[in-house]
Amino acid sequence: MGFMNQAKDMYKLQKQAKQIKKELKNIHIESEVDGVVITVDGEQHFLDVKIAEAIAGDAKRMGKAFLEAANKAIKKSQTIGAEKMKDVMGGLSGMFGQN
DSSP states (O other), X not given: OOHHHHHHHHXXXXXXXXXXXXHHHTOEEEEEETTEEEEEETTOOEEEEEEOGGGTTOHHHHHHHHHHHHHXXXXXXXXXXXXXXXXXXXXXXXXXXXX
């Protein structure tokens, strides 16, 4: 493959990656553990935290639930992001003759 074709392909992959980044920003993922609901976007930015009144007075329980819910939300977000980027990354390795 000539240099110009590789440059065009690289530009196309960069555009696709930017588009996916935009899409990820608009994806909202919710995770709930023991009355704590965490919402993150596809870029792993926290958007919202809700805490049920039933556990609001129990700092230890609330802290544990918060951490678990946050970790679950981030993991879901990473999985979605990886799935969306799979095609772009596949195209990148194909450019350099890898399978």
